[in-house]
Amino acid sequence: MLLRMAECGSGWRLGAIFGLCWLLLAGSAEATPPDTEAEAPAAESSTADEPVVAQGTVVTATRLPRPVRDVPATVTVIPRSEIDRSPTLTQDSLLRTLPSAATFRRTSSLVSDPTAQGLNLRGLAPSGVSRSLVLVDGLPANDPFGGWVYWRALPRLGLERIEVVPSGGSALYGSAALGGVVQLFSRPITGPSLEADAAYGLLGTGQLAARGSERWGPVGAALETELLTTEGHSVVAPGQRGAIDQRAPSNHATLNGRVEVEASPSLHLGARLGLFRENQNGGTTFTTARAESALLGANARLSTEAAGNFELLLFGRRVSFEQRRARVASDRSSEVLAAIQDVPAEEEGGSLVWTSPTWALGGSHVLGAGVDLRRVSGTSDERLFPPTASPTSTALRRTGGAQRFSGLFVQDLYTVTPAVELMAALRWDTWRNVEGTRRVEQANGAAETTTFEDRSEQQLSPRLGVRVSPREWLTLRASGYRAFRAPTLNELYRPFQVGTVLTSANEALRAERLVGGEAGFETLPFPGMTARVTGFWNELEEPITNVTLEAPLPDGSQRQRQNLGRARVRGLEAGVDWRVSRQWTALLAYTFVDSEVREAPGALELVGKQLAQDPAHRGTAIVTFHEPSLLTATVQLRVTGPQFEDDLNERGMGGYAVVDAFVSRQLVQRLELFAAVENLFNRRYLVGRAGIDTIGQPLMLRVGLRLRSAP
Template structure:
């Protein structure tokens, strides 16, 4: 059943703007279907906030001067995330994994977080997808580095951060899928280039270039699932415009197991709506300007009347890239966001036949930030040097307003709490990418960050009318983050990589000031939290074999000092809180990654990957029982295998196996959750013109396994199936760049 939506601020104006955007997309879509012949081709334009390819000598190459080509072999793809410079994938000195556009198209997954989780080294906090999970449980985790609701990995969209400014989690459904060109994952400490949020690595979503195209997906499935997405883009001489919108609705499923379910337990319905507009202007041959505006609305029900959450988000970005003949390239990026998160919490009887509202939280937040990065021209000194330097800054502010409904009112019962704070952060870095020869390359990076927490305040109101106001003292801290990486290719088929790094993560406003509840477990905030700090190293081997066979093995060792962890308290607090966020001593996370890409024939692709992680608490002052325990929500074993057959004249099919090992819900390792093996399928066939039919199934054999055990057990998604139609029309492919008026350098 659905419950009443949580109160929120008036949203009439944003909703009207979203409606106008959707109507505009619909009109453009219909016109393009009626007039497919009027559009003309153009070659690939520069990516929006993106990157610039370079020739073998390292000189910039205009993206417009190179016609669009089929998906490049994995070893020749250009990536940018690991070094903030465009480099061929096999030349990058740090481990980088790419999910290209064709794999995104063929994936059986429905949501972006589920897509990223098909890589064994990437996960979100819990096993439930964003389709049914509260956004605060969707923190990104890479290589098992102490999972939590707060992400220990940075998520970028075309170079700019999308992590929540208040809590650090990720609104995955706010990231449209049709416009993605690829996803780059760098699962290693990235603070030397990106600062605090990149403690455990970086996931970057890179948009497709703006060329004439119409994309549309529509599908329906069981559990009342319906999806619609559309994207239209075109370019008029030096101006390119892209409009994109997605809508998703689902009735969800009964998330509580049948043997624990009570009369209050129902499905987990949700609705998601996102829209974005992107504009590129090639002001001159050397100056590219871009702007983006995104809107997002989400409502979710956790399965009972009083477990409702909603999000409203508006995000705006702008960037400029200037190339100069003698001094290199300058890239400026600016962004701003305002959002509103609201959540109800419930108090549930032991038999789950009765619930009452226990709390309501209203959390408005906003942030503003920017970065300026300079990439110098090639310098020759004992080889080739490419220098880069950058500076960035961010301001994040938020307020958590709570109404509390105690089980028993006493004169000292707290019925209202308001906390707020502001965090200022910034850093600067310098990097030298030193190519000694085609066989040997070094990358040295050094970054200094400073952050300051200020305006921290808490006001608590009691039933007897007494109020307590607390001002938290401002705190300032800094961190030096070095990284040194090397890539050696003694033979053309053999590449060796190694790196050593230091990274950190400053606590978020959410961890400092906002208490939260999952199931029946209450966790308190902690305004005295310090930053987490990480020392790590990795080393790996990559080989190229016959028939396009690529094999990779990477070992890693990370030591995380003072991780922010939800620690079980020896004595509950007066309000019943049993856990609190604390900096918990030290944890060691070591492991190995294996990966294979194989194309035995033109139609066949085989991808396999496995990650083993050994995450153990090694020091826990005041909590000796935790030493030697496995970190919660962190399975030791994760693996995936996918086989794709792609013959356009016949069909495209992907079979995917995902395996996740046992893990624990809690820090004491008292509540275990078993492993699972899940099979997914995707099949599509061309029907006519540019239209194809497809079917997708997740959890084909309806494997039942646990997602969480926070007071009450919860289930991961059961069998999910959907069928739909897909339109892909690159209507500009029939004309040349000159005919379209695209500037060619």
């Protein structure tokens, strides 16, 4: 089990979570004392007496390998063992067990349009467009046109670990990392292996996943696939369902391949190919979404004694997203097709990063520098079916453009003494919006084309951090940063609809900027336990927000994307991770977030409002029992506080708590039987109120087999 970022707050929810976890921990306190020969889930070399989070190496926070305890930034790691034992089915659900991590809406990607699955860290102004960067082995996973994440394109069987850095990351990663970085790391290719998972369960949900790898001397290869289909559940709240409402089925297929070559002791080469397809139905005949993507990447890493390490990364990706929207009768007795939207996009990019050898000057320094380039292009082709057709009705709308990004960063990791480490990073970014156009064609064939002026912006992003370890059992961390996020092509050019609410694009959007900091401590009060507390404060300047308009636009849009003014997001994370005994581990985590709109020129009624889709309280409690000769079992409680659907704070959604569980037992050597359940007590809760109330996933039970042919 790892340390999760817990977030402190007030009220009965906090007391209930801490109370439950205290009972769980207290009830286990009389168990067998920690056994130093126990296997620790975070690292094979760990002992049960050593805190899990103190073990292992992380990469994301500094773009080079560092022991996790020595990093001068808050980092959370989900290791392979915990991924295997999680009751969750999708990667977004897995990440939501971290209270500081969430997607824009509360619903699972199983039944949610991908455009509503933007990653949100520490409550930093959630939106369908991620304000945080998702990487897979260094390659960006955010959609190039819209910034959202296709969570189902990231198969779980091939993951080694997930690293989460929930603070401004633009100093190292540029625009998309305004709110932080989540990186998924593939399992190493170590030799011949064959693994497979097969499961079936409620809601007609079936899953098949397989991974094979082999090594021939210096050459290694791995191939993995995942197929999943579900009949879904009825997403509209029972009291509002009509004749058109049905289940929300979906399916997806992924295929990923990797090749690695150790060309020499100092030169490592790699290549990968990833294919993905997803079909999703929103619960009615004419509300559907389809996504396809193809990714090709290559990397080379050269290690030298005298000059340090050089890593080159190149990638290209093509993505296609198609969405159908419906016009629904007020009593939901009928629907007609309102629009078909097709969004093809492509992306090419690369980076070169240099890491110096360690050199001495008043301590030891490791320097890093890098440059990266990226180009994105895409269009939104929209065919409209107006309710009352006329010769001047808009029939076709095509909008789009291209963006060019470039960035340069430098970094110094300065170890003054083993107890004191400083980190300083500075990055310069420039980006340019080009080729922006909008063509509107009426039913009578008349057309109007608007060409948008090319625009460019620049940003300087610094970050300073310090780590002090005055005692072996105590680590102090603090950092300050400035970050930014350029508007995506989606925000600049593509209108969208959720329920009955239509939101307009805005080609005049500017980059949003963040100034913030964090400070906290990590302590080892006694063997087997790690506790961590981190406070954070972020000021988000000119955030891109969906603003409710006083009067609809000519196309019927009730909302429009705008640079809002300024918002403050502050909070506290706290967590306890305890290996109670050789078999038992327990976790308590909680995140408190206080978000508020501070300035809103042109929309003064928003000042003082809480940010939409941003609950103040989130918490997790997890208890795991692991005895290979008997069984493995995990029970987790996830609590989310009340939040608002809209920027005016008029559509509230109550808090909820759900319990998930996982149990497995080895049948014969390398064959395991498992069962997993999400929302064990079938709790009904709201996930959206955009013109219609929608509900979250009900009880989901699945049973399956796991085959492991390699140790």
